[in-house]
Amino acid sequence: xxxxxxxxxxxxxxxxxxxxxxxxxxxxxxxxxxxxxxxxxxxxxxxxxxxxxxxxxxxxxxxxxxxxxxxxxxxxxxxxxxxxxxxxxxxxxxxxxxxxxxxxxxxxxxxxxxxxxxxxxxxxxxxxxxxxxxxxxxxxxxxxxxxxxxxxxxxxxxxxxxxxxxxxxxxxxxxxxxxx
Ligand code: FES
Numbered sequence: 442x443x444x445x446x447x448x449x450x451x452x453x454x455x456x457x458x459x460x461x462x463x464x465x466x467x468x469x470x471x472x473x474x475x476x477x478x479x480x481x482x483x484x485x486x487x488x489x490x491x492x493x494x495x496x497x498x499x500x501x502x503x504x505x506x507x508x509x510x511x512x513x514x515x516x517x518x519x520x521x522x523x524x525x526x527x528x529x530x531x532x533x534x535x536x537x538x539x540x541x542x543x544x545x546x547x548x549x550x551x552x553x554x555x556x557x558x559x560x561x562x563x564x565x566x567x568x569x570x571x572x573x574x575x576x577x578x579x580x581x582x583x584x585x586x587x588x589x590x591x592x593x594x595x596x597x598x599x600x601x602x603x604x605x606x607x608x609x610x611x612x613x614x615x616x617x618x619x620x621x
Contacts, residue, residue, distance in 0.1 A: 467495040467596060468506065473584030475510050482511045485521055487581060489528055494580025495593060497537040498529045527567060533576035534569045536614045538607065539593040543582030550603070551590035555579060557604035561611060574618060575611075 461469040474491040478484035488511065492503050499522050508518040522528045540546075540555045558577055559565060569576040585591040588600025594610050 466598070470495055470584045470598060471503075471506070472510075474582060475507075477582070477584065480511060482513050485511060485513065485518065486525070489518075489522055490581045491583060493528060494539045494541065494578070494583050495596070495598070497539065497576065497578075497593075497596065498532050500530070500532075535574050535618070536595055537576045537578070537593070538610070539578045539580050539583075540607075541581075541583045541585070541589070541591045541593075542579045543586065543589075545582070545586035546590040549590045551592075554590060554592060554602055554604050554607045558607050558611070561608055575614070 461472070471488075471492055475488060478487060485507070488507055489499060492507060493499055496503055504518050504522060505515055507513075508515040511518075522530060538558060540551050540558070542551055542555070555566070562570065562575060562577060564570060564575065564577040566577060566579050580593075583591050583593065583598065585598055585600060588598075590602050591598055591600050592602045592607060592610075593599070599606070599610075
């Protein structure tokens, strides 16, 4: 069985492979953030921010992955993830939209995407709709600065987003859910 920790080892030894051994593209993006932060244990909070932005929440696999990559005891990573209210260890809404507010994305207009989504949904950053349909959140850097502004919709990273793109995505989710 593949574990989070042996996946991390393979990634580090293979460098910038375009396909992550886990088959989950989000781990590759997390690797980019880790690399950017030079695998510094001090960057734990920032790394957890990126991870939550990519995965929507911090499950055990992700926490172990981060602990292994930063060479920290899992108990320390878990302690930090549970200490700060902005981290969540539970899955949230049926759909998730995470808007990157890191510098590269912000200068390219991610703030306007957030405002448009907040206005349309009535949600604020980090809040899940009462009916459980959507969780809106932000991240500091998703490791995808080259395609800024980046937004993660249901775990899929999309680049060069505009407020219109985000609202269209929201509409398509509403249409999908209405058909169920
Ligand atoms: S600032 Fe790096 S992905 Fe947004």
